[in-house]
Amino acid sequence: MNRFAELLDRLAYEPGRNNKLRLITSYFREVGDPDRGYALAALTGALSFKHAKPALIRDLIAARTDEVLFGLSYDYVGDLSETVALMWPRGIVNDNQSFLGHPPPQPSPTRGEGAQQRIWRATNEVTDRDPESDGRTALNVPSPLAGEETSFARSGGQGGRYPGRDADASLRPRNHNNPPPPTLTDVVTTLRTLGKTDMPAQLARWLDELDETGRWALLKLVTGALRIGISARLAKTAAAALGDKDPHEVELIWPGLSPPYLDLFAWLEGRAEKPVNRDPAPFRPVMLAHAIEDTDFATLDPADYIAEWKWDGIRVQAVAGRDDRGHITARLYSRTGEDITGSFPDLVPSLRLPGAIDGELLILRDGRVQSFNVLQQRLNRKVVSPKLIKEFPIHLRAYDLLGDDENDLRQLPFAERRERLETFIKKLDDARIDLSPTVPFASWEALTAARADPANAGAGEDADAVEGVMLKRRDAPYLPGRPRGQWWKWKRDPHIIDAVLMYAQRGHGKRSSYYSDYTFGVWTSGENGDELVPVGKAYFGFTDEELLQIDRFVRRNTTEKFGPVRHVVHEPEKGLVLEVAFEGLQRSPRHKSGVAMRFPRISRLRWDKPPREADRLETLEKMLKADESLPTINAATGTGGH
Incomplete structure (x- = not known):
C-alpha cells in the first residue's frame, strides 16, 4: 500500500502529462501482480466499495479527536481524506510507542544495533522499502547520507505531501510484533468481502498501521475520490506503454477485462496472447467530440x-x-x-x-x-x-x-x-x-x-x-x-442571466484552499420587499485569476459562517454580481425559487454592476412558460447527450 500511496502522492503534485505517464508506467513495471492490476483499476475508476462512505470516516475520526478541532481543520484543509490522515492519532503501530509509560528496549551500539535508526533520527530522511517493493525504483532518489534509497515524496523533496514525517518500517526499530502495513491487494480483497458491521474496525486497523501518506491514499481509495489529475485514458495509455502498444488497442479490449487484469499485463509483457472479449454484447469505448x-x-x-x-x-x-x-x-x-x-x-x-x-x-x-x-x-x-x-x-x-x-x-x-x-x-x-x-x-x-x-x-x-x-x-x-x-x-448559445453571489464554500483537491463553490440567487418579491432566492450553484467557468478575485471577495465580505459554508454579503448596493450561463431550466420543489438550472457556470464577473440590477425570478419564469406542460421533477441537474 505504501508504494501505491507514494505513486498517488507524486501524481497529485506532478503537473506534466508526460511525467505522469512515466511515473505510472514505472510503477506498473516495478510492482508485481496483482497489486499493479488493482492500482490500474483504482486509477481508471473500476473499483468501488459500497460500505466505505465519507460518513463512516467522519465517525472514526470523531471518536479519536476533538470535534471542534476536526471541524476547524477540515474547513481549512478542505479535503476529508487529507484531514483525517493528518489528524489520525499516531499510535503504537506507527511510532513504536511504549506501553503503560515504559520505554521500549533501546538498541545497543556496542552490538552494532540501531545504526539505521540513528541515521534516520539525525537526517529525518525516510526510505520506502515497502514489502511490495523490490528495492531501487523510479520513484526513489538516493540518500546522500545513508547510502540508502529514500522516498522522494516524504523526504522533504519538492512535491512531497508530508515531508519528514513517519519513517518507513525498514528504518524503524524492530523490537515489536506489529504486522506490516497492508498491501494494495490486501485492502481490495478484504473490502470486497467485508460486511458493513466489520468495516469500521478494519479501516481503523489499517489507519493505525499506515503512515500519513498511506492513510491519505487508503481513504482516497476506499471512498472513490482520488482526484489526482489522472484520467482513465491516461492510466490506460501508461499501461499500453509498458508493452509499447497503441493505447487504442487497450481501449478496444478494455470492456472485456476485469481487475486485477492479469491477462492484460501478461499480453503487454509478451507472456500471453492478446485478450479476447467473449461477451456476445460488449460495450465499446465511446468516441467524444x-x-x-x-x-x-x-x-x-x-x-x-x-x-x-x-x-x-x-x-x-x-x-x-x-x-x-x-x-x-x-x-x-x-x-x-x-x-x-x-x-x-x-x-x-x-x-x-x-x-x-x-x-x-x-x-x-x-x-x-x-x-x-x-x-x-x-x-x-x-x-x-x-x-x-x-x-x-x-x-x-x-x-x-x-x-x-x-x-x-x-x-x-x-x-x-x-x-x-x-x-x-x-x-x-x-x-x-x-x-x-x-x-x-x-x-x-x-x-x-x-x-x-x-x-x-x-x-x-x-x-x-x-x-x-x-x-x-x-x-x-x-x-x-x-x-x-x-x-x-x-x-446553441446558452441562456445568460445576472445573479448575485449569496454563499461560498471551499473546493476540493487542488482547490481546497480556495472558496470555489458558489451559490447564487435572483431577486423576487417577499413579505418585506425584494429578497434574493437561490436558483443555482456553480463551481467552474471562471479563470484562475478570477478564482483568486472571488476568493478574496469572499474572505473580506463574509458575514456569517455555517460550518464550511460562508454567508457572503448580498445587499442591493453591496455584493458581487455573477453572469451565469446555463443550458435550460426546470421546475424543482427542492429549491425555494421553484426552479433549477441545467449546467450552470460562471461566464463573467460583473464588478461594474450593483446587485440591485441583477435579474429577477420573473425572468426565469418567463423562460419556463415556453413549456407549460413540463412536469414537476425532483432532480436538480441532468446529463447531456451526444
Whole structure:
C-alpha cells in the first residue's frame, strides 16, 4: 500500500502529462501482480466499495479527536481524506510507542544495533522499502547520507505531501510484533468481502498501521475520490506503454477485462496472447467530440465534414449479439459503459438484430421528441412500472453503427459507417429506433443559419429538442476518447442571466484552499420587499485569476459562517454580481425559487454592476412558460447527450 500511496502522492503534485505517464508506467513495471492490476483499476475508476462512505470516516475520526478541532481543520484543509490522515492519532503501530509509560528496549551500539535508526533520527530522511517493493525504483532518489534509497515524496523533496514525517518500517526499530502495513491487494480483497458491521474496525486497523501518506491514499481509495489529475485514458495509455502498444488497442479490449487484469499485463509483457472479449454484447469505448471555437472554422473545410443534429437526450450504446447457443443477447449501456438495460425494458425487444448502435435516448410522444426534463422521468429508476413505460415511451435515435453482426466497423470511415447504419435501420424496421437526420450545408455560413433556426433547417417540430449540431469528418474512424479534429460539437448559445453571489464554500483537491463553490440567487418579491432566492450553484467557468478575485471577495465580505459554508454579503448596493450561463431550466420543489438550472457556470464577473440590477425570478419564469406542460421533477441537474 505504501508504494501505491507514494505513486498517488507524486501524481497529485506532478503537473506534466508526460511525467505522469512515466511515473505510472514505472510503477506498473516495478510492482508485481496483482497489486499493479488493482492500482490500474483504482486509477481508471473500476473499483468501488459500497460500505466505505465519507460518513463512516467522519465517525472514526470523531471518536479519536476533538470535534471542534476536526471541524476547524477540515474547513481549512478542505479535503476529508487529507484531514483525517493528518489528524489520525499516531499510535503504537506507527511510532513504536511504549506501553503503560515504559520505554521500549533501546538498541545497543556496542552490538552494532540501531545504526539505521540513528541515521534516520539525525537526517529525518525516510526510505520506502515497502514489502511490495523490490528495492531501487523510479520513484526513489538516493540518500546522500545513508547510502540508502529514500522516498522522494516524504523526504522533504519538492512535491512531497508530508515531508519528514513517519519513517518507513525498514528504518524503524524492530523490537515489536506489529504486522506490516497492508498491501494494495490486501485492502481490495478484504473490502470486497467485508460486511458493513466489520468495516469500521478494519479501516481503523489499517489507519493505525499506515503512515500519513498511506492513510491519505487508503481513504482516497476506499471512498472513490482520488482526484489526482489522472484520467482513465491516461492510466490506460501508461499501461499500453509498458508493452509499447497503441493505447487504442487497450481501449478496444478494455470492456472485456476485469481487475486485477492479469491477462492484460501478461499480453503487454509478451507472456500471453492478446485478450479476447467473449461477451456476445460488449460495450465499446465511446468516441467524444471537442467543443468548436470560432477560430477553428478558418482551418476547416466544410466539404470534409458531415453535420447532424445534437439531440438533448442521453448518449447510449445499444448492443445485441448471439451467444454460444445462437440466442440474441441485448444490452443498453450508458456512455461510461454502465449497463442500464434494466431501466429501459421496453427498448430491449427492438434490439433483435446483432449489431452495436451509438445513439441518443429520447422520449417520443405522438411522433415528437420531448424535452430533456420529460426524459428525466425515466432516468435512474430501479423499478419501471407499466404506467411509466406508457406515459414516457422511450426511443433510440441512431447516430452511428459500430458493429454489424460479427463485423467490427470502427475502423471504417464515418461516411461508410453512416451508409451501413442507414441500411441497418431500414432492415431493423422498428418504430422505437430511427435514424438521426443529417444537416445539409455547403458553407459555414449555411450551417450557422441552420444552427440558429433548426425548425426550418430540417428538424421541424423537434427543433425544441435540438441543442446544437455535430460535425464529423467523413474519413474519421471511430476512435475511443476525444481525438482532436475528428468530431466537433457546436452547441446553441446558452441562456445568460445576472445573479448575485449569496454563499461560498471551499473546493476540493487542488482547490481546497480556495472558496470555489458558489451559490447564487435572483431577486423576487417577499413579505418585506425584494429578497434574493437561490436558483443555482456553480463551481467552474471562471479563470484562475478570477478564482483568486472571488476568493478574496469572499474572505473580506463574509458575514456569517455555517460550518464550511460562508454567508457572503448580498445587499442591493453591496455584493458581487455573477453572469451565469446555463443550458435550460426546470421546475424543482427542492429549491425555494421553484426552479433549477441545467449546467450552470460562471461566464463573467460583473464588478461594474450593483446587485440591485441583477435579474429577477420573473425572468426565469418567463423562460419556463415556453413549456407549460413540463412536469414537476425532483432532480436538480441532468446529463447531456451526444
